[in-house]
Amino acid sequence: MLQKDNFLAKTPISLIPDGALTTNKVLRNTYTLLSLTLLFSAFTAGIAVVSHAPPLHWLITLAGYFGLLFVVTRLRNSGWGLLAVFALTGFLGYTLGPILSLYLALPNGPQLVMTALAGTGAIFLALSGYALVSRKDFSFMGAFLMVGILVAFLASIGAVLFNFPMLSLAVSAMVILLMSGMILWQTSEIIHGGETNYIMATVTLYITIFNLFINLLQILGVMSGDD
Structure with missing residues (x-):
């Protein structure tokens, strides 16, 4: 019995499952890369604003x-x-510059x-924090969100083509509601192992x-009477 006890005492016991280690790594890498891409996007947006x-x-x-x-997905x-990823986020940041210039002139x-x-930061931190703390599985929202985003995308094209301000609003x-759901869904996917690629999660x-930011800005502009 003593030998058996000694054997058990010397046997290493992993307190953290491999799945949890993988999840924590994906989560850490995702938020690190997300922070860097947001900073780079802000930089390219600033260049666009300064250069008019x-x-x-x-x-x-x-x-x-x-x-x-498509390139990000392939690579x-x-x-x-x-x-x-930096090419994509830098490009989107640059496209944001003229929009910021328009609002900053008001x-x-x-x-x-x-x-x-x-508002964008508060929504993201609150919803991602809730998903992380509660560890609820929001995978059931995936199909609904995809359909909703497709409908919103087509409706936004219609609002541009037909110059329909109320439809745009x-x-x-x-979009704000859908993006809020996306935060819960994507964070849940990382936590529960549904997303293991931190580049795509980012x-x-x-x-x-x-x-979230663009659409919040548009709604705030309309509410202030300056849009």
Whole structure:
């Protein structure tokens, strides 16, 4: 019995399952890369503002976005994927510059931009924190969110083509709700092992934050009477 006890005492016991270690690594890498891409995006947006860059045509913006997103997806399992992520987020940051310039030129523009930034940060931290602490599984939201995003995308194109301001405002409110759900869903996917690629997780969360900010800014502009 003594020998058996000694054997058990000397046997290493892993207190943390491999799945938990993998999840923590993906989560850590995702938030690290997300922070860096947000900083880089802010840098390229600042360049666009300072240089008074004109807005890109929406077709060019869509082509650049989907093209770079395709590249990121193809390279997600290699080191080149990191460069592709920064190319995508830098491009989106640059497209954000002219929008910021438009709002900053308003009498209360700086306040609107800061309020939108604060609101975006508060929503992201609150929802991601809730998903992390509660550890609830929000995978059931995936199909609903994908359909909702497709509907919002088509509606936004219609609002641009037909110059329908009320439809544009409704789409912005819809996008804010959808992006809030995306934060819960993507964070849950990382926690429960549904997403093991931190590059793709970063891109999803970045696009979520990007869309949250733009649509919050638009709604705040309308509410202030300056849009």
